Amino acid sequence: MNYYVWTIGCQMNVADSRRLEAALEQLGHTATDRAEDGDIVVLNTCVVRQSAENKIYGRLGSLKPLKEQRPEMVIGLMGCFVGTRDPAPLRRRFPWVDVTMPPSDPQPLVDYLVAHGWVDAGKAALQSRVLRRYRLQDGDLILPARDQGSLVSAYVPIVLGCSHACSYCIIPYRRGRERSRPMAGIVAEAQALVAQGVKEITLLGQIVDRYGLDLPEADRPRPSLPLLLRRLHQIEGLERIRFLTSHPNWMTSDLLDAVAELPRVCEHIEVPVQAGDDEVLERMRRGYAVADYCRLIARIRERIEGVSIATDIIVGFPGETEEQFQRTVDLLTELRLDKAHIARYSPRPQTRAARQLEDDVPAEEKERRRRVLDDLQAGIVGEINAELLDQTVELLVEGRKKDRWWGRTRNDKLVYFDDGADWRGRLARVRVTWTGPWSLIGEVEGVPK
Ligand code: SAM
Numbered sequence: 100m101n102y103y104v105w106t107i108g109c110q111m112n113v114a115d116s117r118r119l120e121a122a123l124e125q126l127g128h129t130a131t132d133r134a135e136d137g138d139i140v141v142l143n144t145c146v147v148r149q150s151a152e153n154k155i156y157g158r159l160g161s162l163k164p165l166k167e168q169r170p171e172m173v174i175g176l177m178g179c180f181v182g183t184r185d186p187a188p189l190r191r192r193f194p195w196v197d198v199t200m201p202p203s204d205p206q207p208l209v210d211y212l213v214a215h216g217w218v219d220a221g222k223a224a225l226q227s228r229v230l231r232r233y234r235l236q237d238g239d240l241i242l243p244a245r246d247q248g249s250l251v252s253a254y255v256p257i258v259l260g261c262s263h264a265c266s267y268c269i270i271p272y273r274r275g276r277e278r279s280r281p282m283a284g285i286v287a288e289a290q291a292l293v294a295q296g297v298k299e300i301t302l303l304g305q306i307v308d309r310y311g312l313d314l315p316e317a318d319r320p321r322p323s324l325p326l327l328l329r330r331l332h333q334i335e336g337l338e339r340i341r342f343l344t345s346h347p348n349w350m351t352s353d354l355l356d357a358v359a360e361l362p363r364v365c366e367h368i369e370v371p372v373q374a375g376d377d378e379v380l381e382r383m384r385r386g387y388a389v390a391d392y393c394r395l396i397a398r399i400r401e402r403i404e405g406v407s408i409a410t411d412i413i414v415g416f417p418g419e420t421e422e423q424f425q426r427t428v429d430l431l432t433e434l435r436l437d438k439a440h441i442a443r444y445s446p447r448p449q450t451r452a453a454r455q456l457e458d459d460v461p462a463e464e465k466e467r468r469r470r471v472l473d474d475l476q477a478g479i480v481g482e483i484n485a486e487l488l489d490q491t492v493e494l495l496v497e498g499r500k501k502d503r504w505w506g507r508t509r510n511d512k513l514v515y516f517d518d519g520a521d522w523r524g525r526l527a528r529v530r531v532t533w534t535g536p537w538s539l540i541g542e543v544e545g546v547p548k
Pocket of ligand 1: 268
């Protein structure tokens with residue numbers, strides 16, 4: 100049988116889809132590139148903004164006639180659109196969906212396939228161990244066939260859910276409370292990925308720095324992100340380790356020390372500020388002030404040589420005045436960060452902001468503010484990247500795009516180069532010959548010493 104998985108949203112969804120695909124293959128199914136050809140079609144969904152949710156309605160609408168033509172087809176809906184809530188209202192609204200799965204939990208699909216005789220119950224029981232408990236044993240395949248031996252960089256979720264409840268964010272309502280995975284399972288997963296050809300892993304969590312805080316007190320030494328980084332660092336063949344997303348309040352000195360001291364942990368930090376004004380931050384319930392964030396950026400830069408820092412910003416949050424927006428402009432100008440993802444505020448059901456604050460910044464004004472910050476940031480990154488001209492950087496080469504090899508530097512700059520040799524999965528020394536805000540071009544000089 101053929102399966103097709105459509106994924107939108109965050110890196111966590113990409114990781115969840117990959118695990119689901121590997122599970123379906125172990126149960127005897129084969130990937131196909133088009134929903135039209137799929138016997139099993141899964142939509143792995145995101146609702147962080149209304150624009151993402153609208154795409155789901157589009158996809159669901161296009162699946163309805165397919166299901167009418169082929170009633171035996173299995174349609175699954177997974178991720179934050181489903182959430183951890185009772186799926187009955189969704190099933191009534193979209194009766195052509197056969198099975199719903201909460202984020203990071205593909206098990207209901209496996210149960211459905213067993214119940215309908217699509218897979219052998221014995222095989223499915225083995226699969227359940229991997230899916231439900233993230234428990235791996237030697238020989239477990241956790242990548243789908245297309246990625247085995249070719250995927251260079253993989254995501255590994257380490258903290259599921261979130262308990263922080265920023266006032267704008269729907270994630271805690273859809274992904275459930277914060278749960279850290281036991282350290283042994285994460286290490287086993289990283290080892291299994293390396294055995295299947297992966298060279299870089301990115302550890303994922305909504306607040307990744309909080310890893311371990313919810314695990315039993317009795318665990319000694321107490322699991323934490325710095326300890327996990329040190330454990331993963333010992334895995335032979337794992338070239339690079341990254342983690343995201345950080346929260347300003349949870350970035351400890353231990354964590355910065357681990358990044359500074361461990362050569363395989365990359366000098367790149369993703370730590371969203373969300374706004375450059377204290378009153379807005381308070382209404383967002385972020386738990387810090389602008390001055391705290393600036394001090395953190397200074398601490399990170401002081402401790403980690405060559406670090407690059409990325410941030411997220413929401414414009415047009417309820418009540419954000421022109422003056423308050425201008426403070427975000429000033430903050431970005433002052434900090435000169437390496438990346439800023441700018442989003443227009445989108446009210447999300449259940450969240451405190453949607454319930455209590457009026458969405459009073461007009462759509463055109465949100466768009467104007469987004470563009471102002473995007474243009475400002477493009478100029479800043481353009482200047483930062485221009486300093487790399489004629490420098491030699493180290494890349495981990497991930498693959499080919501537009502007939503050129505591409506890879507990322509340790510601090511997450513995208514670099515392209517031309518060469519006849521096969522560089523996939525290898526470290527390369529590249530001299531930068533052209534720079535722009537979004538990417539660099541270079542000439543390969545050889546491999547790192
Ligand atoms: N957990 C991370 C954090 O604490 O920021 C990232 C989670 S979220 C998927 C990624 C980004 O989406 C956030 O950093 C935020 O900038 C943006 N975002 C979340 N909720 C939003 C909303 N209601 N409207 C617009 N952007 C939003």
